[in-house]
Amino acid sequence: MFTKILIANRGEIACRVIRTCRRLGIRTVAVYSEADANAQHARLADEAWPIGGPRPQDSYLRGDAIIAVAKQSGAQAIHPGYGFLSENADFADAVEAAGLVFIGPKAASMRKMGSKAGAKELMHARGVPVVPGYTGDNQDPAHLQAEADRVGYPLMIKAAHGGGGKGMRIVRAAGEFAAALESCQREAAGAFGRDRVLIERYIGEPRHIEIQVFADRHGQTIHLNERECSAQRRYQKVVEESPSPFLTPELRQRMGEAAVEAARAIDYVNAGTVEFIVGQGGDFYFMEINTRLQVEHPVTELVTGLDLVEWQLRVAAGEHLPKHQQDITSTGHAIEVRLYAEDPSQNFLPGSGRLETLRLPEPSAHVRIDAGVVEGDTVTIHYDPMIAKLIVWDIDRPAALARLREALADCEIVGPKSNIAFLEKLVRHPRIVDGSIHTAYLDRHLDEVLPKEEGLPSAHVALAATAALLHDEAATRAAAAASGDPHSPWAIADGWRLGHAGERLLCFLHEGQRIEHHARGAAGDYRLLGPEGETQVRGARYVGGRLVAEVDGRQHRMRARADARSASVHDGERRIRFERVPAFRFEDAASTGRGDRLTAPMPGRIVLVRAQPGQDVAEGEELLVMEAMKMELSLRAPRAGKVAAIQAATGDFVDADAVLLRLEAL
Structure with a gap:
């Protein structure tokens, strides 16, 4: 086993790895950006080294700087967490070339799965079911339009090298394809550095079920059962649970066997997740293999009683898997939700700011908290706005849901707005309670779970x-x-x-x-x-x-x-x-504004300016696109008018409330 490792990540996953290492007697080295100088992971680790500026490309995506710190600090291995460089095959190769151990799969396996297109082709050749579509190299827009017409609508455009819901668009008619393709490619290039896309048939009302797989260097590959992640909003998982309320024992076995076969097909080693889309009739199709540990891994840990990070470390150190397939058991039911700094009433606009109050339930045998922040910390604009993961376990699904409602009620966040009230409504929704929700449901019926203004009892x-x-x-x-x-x-x-x-x-x-x-x-x-x-x-x-x-x-x-x-x-x-508020404080009347300006809803970078000075625009017309907190935001005209002035250019970084464009009457 290792004596010292470096964690090439931040937030709750870095804290999670540090705690497992501490239990195993392994020293840890953290790296941090300028924005994370006082972050929890930097405080928890035995050593912490600065690696650059606040933007990911200036710090956590700098593989050379991370490897240099590992060598200088005497670390033997690098744990990539999830996100950033965790699925970067070039980084894995560089780690190995530096004489260090990459705690994850081999670079060759990553390259086979790094492209969704190549992965689908490989799985199809091995007999693993895949969704019909186009995965070819020809990325000419006209050719992609023709392929889309061949596949038929509705269809989905996906970033071939993506993940986490980024670079994905549903297209329901041929006339929508070109604009959706442009947006998808731009988002993919910004998030993953490559704009290649694939096209696949859109399966209506599907379930999203993934299988946790593990493999060692001695030829043993097993699965640790499934997680269901069908409650999604814009392809982002909202509720994750294990076991799935949808799977029968027979379907669970078939999907587990398919997942193991998929891992063996690419000579997989360490932790990975094979993701499937499942039709209402139980037909399932391979989507992708995430060649890393995933955010929702705690639900698997709670029902199996295993520490998946410890397994990662042992496998990377050359040990055999601690258990065989027949030794894997599942007890009870676990559910996870993520607490975000975001405003559901404003289309889930990500937030930032100091956590003036952060109260979370006390950890217990039934409640687990994975967090990378504490009260007084700041949620920054540079990274994902997740505050904590809340995971509960109980003997069965109804008891786990009840436990989750109690745990959410014990949470309080003051500072940036949060999604707690949204989650509280969601976990009481009949589709969640009876386990019948599918991946498209929330996007179609979001108003059913958004907090509404009610009278005060x-x-x-x-x-x-x-x-x-x-x-x-x-x-x-x-x-x-x-x-x-x-x-x-x-x-x-x-x-x-x-x-x-x-x-x-x-x-x-x-x-x-x-x-x-x-x-x-x-x-x-x-x-x-x-x-x-x-x-x-x-x-x-x-x-x-x-x-x-x-x-x-x-x-x-x-x-x-x-x-x-x-x-x-x-x-x-x-x-x-x-x-x-003070008893004798008088408030000024709030200005309603004249709607003659377009302002930035939060700090971010302008990625596209569609308007021109003197242009006539309609109310709601997209005028600019900005990127903030790993997502694109479409900024639209507050009313009809003529563009009087544009005060931001493509590539500019702007502050919250900065005036980007001014309108005058037609």
Whole structure:
């Protein structure tokens, strides 16, 4: 086994590898960019070395710099994580040429799978089912259009060297093909450095089921059963689980055997994932082999009881696989979701900023947290906006879903907007509950799971106010206890004032609405006078982490938190958060703007300018395309008008809210 390895990655996967190495007594070397100088993976590792600027191409994609650090630090091997250089065959070759061990498959295997087109051809030759399509070298747009017409619509254009949902477009009619091809090629070139695409028939309402495979250098190849990833939005996995609620034992066996055959076909070594698209009738087709560990590997670990990172290290060190196929068992059910800094109400626009509050469930036998950040860290614009992975396990699928809902309710993120409320609605959706969701469902019915603006139940508002009052009283008592006169009458937290019963004014802000409560009472018994009249609260106290109180004669028990900045309540299904604002702060009226300008929704790089000065444009017409946080954003005209000025050029890096284009009336 190795004594020191370098992790050529960042975020939660780097932290994950470091923790496994620590358990095995292996020293770790982290590399970091300028943006990650204070990142968790750099803090956790035994050593941390800088490798360049904040952009991936200036740091985490610099294979030469990473190898140089490995040699200087005395590392024996490099673990690539996932993303960046993890599936780069040239990097794997360079690692081996430097006398180091690449913890992953051989470069030759990667090259066979690095092209989706070549992979499909190889699998077809080995008898593994593949989706009909075109995978040829001729990338002339006219030829691709002809091939698309031959395959038939709807079809899918895919980046041949891609992954992670990047460089993929569905085309439903011949007239849409040219524009979709151009966009797909541009995104593929930006994300993977190559713009080759393939075309394949689009399977309606499919399931996405992948098989985890492992192989050693001694000829043994096995699979560790499946993960289902059918809940997707724009080809990005949203919910991952194992076992699949769709597979029968017979279909599971056939798919497992096909996955092992696919791995053997390319002389595969180490961890990999064979991905299949599965029709409603159980017909399955090879999609690709991801030649790395995947983001969703924890669900496999929780049902098998195995540490896949440890297996990677042992296989890379030349050991035999720790188990044979007949020794692999699966117990219970595991589900994973990813917490992102993104705004579902704004088309899942990625966010960035400091994590002012980050509360996650306590890890246990039923709940696992894989995170690369802690409270106070910053989600940067340069990388994927994932905050953490939340993985749960229980004895069966209904129990695991219940466990996941509880764990999500225990999460709180303040700073950049997050997708927690979206996930809470999603895991209660009937299609998730009954296990019938397919990969196209969310894109067609997204409105069913997007959080909607709802009225504020008076009891919830009263309990939020109660939580704030209890917090303030506790803070007063703590300050008094730490003072030189803890028994002073001025330290009594009952709101009493000379000449009248004590009254406190609580002011909240919720979605732009100001809410005031005049509160009298103390120690959990309050009379609240608010916008809807008077509310009586009796016996408020925390029991088992929940606020229990009688509100107007009815007993309530729910999660409630408060501090000097905010108060929040969660009734088990819905989360409501209030910002606490000063009682006598006056807000300026928000400007609605005239819609005469197009601004950047977040920091990023302009990749395409479609408009020209003096051009007449229609409302909603695409004027610019920008790239931010590993995705392309289409920026459209806020109204009809004439382009008065363009204030950004292709290649420019722009800040959030920067004015990119101005309009004038027609």
